[in-house]
Amino acid sequence: MAAEKQVQEKLEFQIPEIVLNSGHKMPAVGMGGVAEKLPPVEELTSILVHAMEIGYRHFDTAACYGSEEALGKAVAKALEIGVIQNRDELFITSKLWITHTHHDLVLPALNKTLETMGLEYLDLYLIHWPVRIKEGANMFNLAESEVLPFDIHGTWKAMEDCSKSGLTKSIGLSNFSCEKISQLLENATIPPAVNQVEMNVNWQQRKLLPFCKERGIHVCGWSPLGGYGTFWGSNAVMESQILKDIANSKSKTISQVALRWVNEQGVTPIVKSFNEERMKQNLQIFDWELSTEENDRILQIPQRRVGSGDVFIVKNGPIKSVEELWDGDT
């Protein structure tokens, strides 16, 4: 009881929630689960428990990140010490890796994820990329024979079965273009609840976002700070002069302006920080807003995608170009 009171005192506000097309609620900001060099499991577990103490309730991981185990342990620890009272206070996402994007491999992959995390269910399970590679292949050095055709309908059918079995409350996509979503919807009996894609002031998803909104598919934005300081990211968001000026004039940080902008587009930012101060800062985005003039300035920022998926393009492979992977979405 004392622990519960202590925790409640730390939470100064409730993070808003959005309702997915599956009927389930999702907190409007998520904590990322990938890092260039992840801390050891025990250390990462404490970091994630601390994030829960600070107020995060939505956590993102993936089979390929190496953070599933620590996140699962953090859930157990948070329950044990009373940071949360029930598992259903958290929203946990994981993702099907591209070695398992085949009808027969989806359920075993989800079961493996649940076993690694020690959880009975996920809140959201996503197809990580619309790509299939051979088991054991190195994503950053793919040989011609290692990229296989991706069976969009068979894979989605197996995702639907996962949803029906209750092992995940919602199912969705990640890195899917408008064209691939249209294809998937032709046969789907359960529509994707979410498409998680790169989204930040430098890649504003001007085609995909309205497309998803019209179809009731919620967009979550990865790398909302542009993946600042990571090998896959860029410093363009955090070093933007336009964001710097807006942040100074409002006494906010650049990251807060970047995250608030994503939030104002109706998108859920998935932002990673394992630093206490920055974790707190990144939650303070819900009680103020950007003006029309500030939004207009952000619209002027030159657009450049960072996570293009170019690693999946191999000579004579099933995906011929980055343009083909994204079906021309800009």
Ligand SMILES: NC(=O)c1ccc[n+]([C@@H]2O[C@H](COP(=O)([O-])OP(=O)(O)OC[C@H]3O[C@@H](n4cnc5c(N)ncnc54)[C@H](OP(=O)(O)O)[C@@H]3O)[C@@H](O)[C@H]2O)c1
């Ligand atoms: N579906 C996909 O294909 C996909 C792809 C990429 C990422 N994701 C997900 O999206 C999450 C977020 O994306 P991301 O990790 O690429 O990038 P991000 O959240 O845009 O940026 C993370 C970087 O920014 C730093 N940072 C965080 N808050 C900050 C602040 N307030 N001030 C200054 N620096 C700050 C972090 O360092 P510190 O930790 O030191 O604060 C880290 O280096 C990932 O963790 C992952 O869960 C999904």
